[in-house]
Amino acid sequence: MNIRVGFGYDVHVFAPERELWLGGIKIEHSVGLLGHSDADVLIHALCDALLGAANLRDIGFHFPDTSGDFKNIDSKILLRRTMSLIREKGYEFVNADCTVCAEEPKLNPHIPTMQSCLSEVMTVDIDTISIKATTSEKVGFVGRKEGIAAYATVLIYKR
Structure with a gap:
């Protein structure tokens, strides 16, 4: 069986007058995250891990922040499209951490x-x-409450 591992990382800074979206859900908070899309840092890291595992480059390649098509887009749409891309290449998802x-x-x-x-x-x-x-125990930009970081590792296999 052809098994592949992928790793993703993303970071977004806090911004006033933005909603906070994480893991596809809206979380009540005084600030949201700044980004071209809804800035769901967890989904973005997960997409990068999936794309990397399938050797399909990264989220910025498929969904560039220079494109108006992705302005304020719901990151769940990006994740659904990412799953389609890996499945089109013959891979299936095993798990994510x-x-x-x-x-x-x-x-x-x-x-x-x-x-x-x-x-x-x-x-x-x-x-x-x-x-x-x-x-991050009050260390770095996360510790100073300037933003949020997310990491994702995935396992996929070739059907």
Whole structure:
């Protein structure tokens, strides 16, 4: 069996008058994340991991921030398209392990809803999506509450 691993990383800074979208769900917070799309840092890291595992370059290649087509787009659409791209290339998803780094808001209460949302968008079992939340212990831009970072590792296999 042809098994492939992919790794993704993304970061977005906080911005006033923006909604906070993480893992496909809206989370109430005083600020959102700045980006060309809805700036869902978790979905963006997951897309990069999936694309990398299938050797399909990265999210910016497929969904460039220079294109008006993706202005304010719901990142769930990007994830659905990413899943189509890897499946068109003959791959199937096994699992994802994701970590979101944020001082605030507290994300643990939202993790089950994020898992449910992502599993529906990706048409995979909820048990295959692991999401963890951590802080950076007040170190760096995340620690200074300037933004959020996310990491994702995925496993896919060739059908």
